[in-house]
Amino acid sequence: MLDDRKLAVLRAVVEDYVSTNEPVGSKALAERHNLGVSPATVRNDMAVLEEQGYIAQPHTSAGRVPTDKGYRLFVDRLSQIKPLSAAERRAIETFLAGAVDLDDVVTRTVRLLAQLTRQVAVVQYPSLTRSTVRHVELVPLSERRIMLVLITNTGRVEQRVVDLPDMVEDDRIAHLRAVLNACLDGCALSRVPETVADLHERLPEDDRPMAGTITSVLLDTLVDRHDEKIVFAGTANLTADFTVGLRDVLEALEEQVVLMRLLGEASDSSVTVRIGSENPYSGLHGTSIVAAGYGSGDNELARLGVLGPTRMDYPVTMGAVRAVARYVGQILAGS
Amino acid sequence: MLDDRKLAVLRAVVEDYVSTNEPVGSKALAERHNLGVSPATVRNDMAVLEEQGYIAQPHTSAGRVPTDKGYRLFVDRLSQIKPLSAAERRAIETFLAGAVDLDDVVTRTVRLLAQLTRQVAVVQYPSLTRSTVRHVELVPLSERRIMLVLITNTGRVEQRVVDLPDMVEDDRIAHLRAVLNACLDGCALSRVPETVADLHERLPEDDRPMAGTITSVLLDTLVDRHDEKIVFAGTANLTADFTVGLRDVLEALEEQVVLMRLLGEASDSSVTVRIGSENPYSGLHGTSIVAAGYGSGDNELARLGVLGPTRMDYPVTMGAVRAVARYVGQILAGS
């Protein structure tokens, strides 16, 4: 129902509109992209594309603008992800390599991505639940207080202060620490609850109250952070587009829950795109999200992406997101 | 040179302009604030105030608007910090009390402040250099790798992976840990370098290379974080004012360095205000910063504040900032 030329016209409309930010007319289009046909013919094709809902005109005497459906077709069938230049890749690599800890990795990543795409970048911290325990530390603070520190294989550190039911000598704590680490080292966080339950059985009677208090805090830490932490950067880039509706976008960005849903679920393809009204939050129609998972090796630890106007350069943006996701994965795996 | 009535007029101009966002004219002013004089008299006073640079008119046939100098006089001499209502104070208290760790305290604080003032809130993490060591932990990861964890009295945790020059048995590490903690516990971070140097002298010859590697990373951690971490929230509130220049403001907010300078140095008075062109960054003329230090007890650990249009309700904003700063101080002291 859409022959090759009509698809070419759609592609041309998208590309021109993205680069000029103005409705594109048949004449300009026939000139700039050598389609080999006259404006009149292009007009006929456009009429069909409009009827099918791929493009629309803001008002009668204006050019055409892609609809969400048009962008979708463009992304799915008419474009290819554009890889970064060698220089850009080197820049990414050196910039990320300088990071000293997880916080730093995430901060650098989000800034890098914002700068690279000239859009708002969003990065989720590596999920606690999908990582494994690297170490558990118990630090006596006073006679009845200890600090519990949990370190994951991604370098993430969580700490909590625990008030103990009664006084405990340091060596009993040391013992518990040893036991905990023996059992939990390398254990997937998702399997910590059962492992802990097991462990509890095997402790001497005396230690159980103390151990119970501590492990319950430990389990708390795991579920508590179900609200994964998300950071963003590059909001200044929003002012270029979005003269109106900016407020909604900024509000959405500060809602962790909304952000989570935006980044979406893990997916098989490397980069996922949500266009305009496809995304769940009504304040964000008019924006698209390009996201990808990242992680060390094959398991996806978390996601990152950028948010921009539906009128964005998808091939380039997708290339940048994919590249950054890969490099972050490498960095995390290597540290 | 400015009699009482002229000051009253200035106050009235500021208050009216803040609440209506429109240049205020002599007539409206004489009516709304019962000054007991006629519009004509008010006009004369306004002429004087304008000559002195406290107010200005956007164009000839418009009312008057306060200048930065006018706001300054208002803040210094014509207004009083407005305390929060009891309900608001309770809300703050309960909201902050729910925090589980330092990250959480800071995140909650910045959101709370943004919501309370309907402005952009900025919060600096408790300074490393002004806190004291609560605990140093060395966690063996493999034969030649350990993780160094530094915990401060404010609950801040820093961790680094250290590659050792040669293989080291666990008990030597345990010993070093004990020594480190014995020396450093409670030590002000600013005094850590000298303390560490001392300590190095007293170690057995064999341990020095290892200890040297570890302590040098420890010292790194201290200076490295000279770029204090700062977070902000509430950017959506910017869209209400700032139809233009928003980009500059957003850019400034993402520059840690600029933010640092904005919050300013510790000061004796409880709340400091920077108005428009008084602040160092040119993109932020048109904005004011209301800031205060916070900390446990009398030593200021860090600063927090809000950023908004120069046209803001200073008494209320100052009240909110002061209150939040106090509560955060309490929370940190208590944990």
Added chain:
DNA sequence: CTTGGCACTCGGGAACACTGAGTGCCAGGC
């Protein structure tokens, strides 16, 4: 020193016409 009166200024909104990019449709040509 205050006040009412008065002429003056000027931004902003309403009414209006004009321009030009772009469209839809149609008849003729390949």
Added chain:
DNA sequence: GCCTGGCACTCAGTGTTCCCGAGTGCCAAG
């Protein structure tokens, strides 16, 4: 059957003009 040039039509955006009214500065009188 599809492409093309021609043509009338539409309408957003721009520029012009005009008018209104809020607000001012100044002055003379109380």
